[in-house]
Amino acid sequence: MEPLDQIANTISLTMGVAWASGINLYAAILVLGLLGTTGNIALPATLQILKDPMVIINTSPEPFTNWGASIAEDVAVIGGLLQKMLL
Secondary structure (H helix, E strand, O other): OHHHHHHHHHHHHHHHHHHHHHHOHHHHHHHHHHHHHHOOOOOOHHHHHHHOHHHHOOOOOOOHHHHHHHHHHHHHHHHHHHHHHHO
């Protein structure tokens, strides 16, 4: 039963991240990196790079008028992923 649980957890993680990245990719990467760094989730080998602090730095400029929408998206993604991962 353990292999089935591992497969279910991997599918669950993949679906949650896919949903979150559709809203805001940067916030999804941030949450995955933080959760992986703190040991709250075990990231697959192919996602270990997300633990590097340089990955979470967003250097792309964003117009001032989009900040409100961007912050709302960030909150939704962070809240959704944390709810999925920790509950």
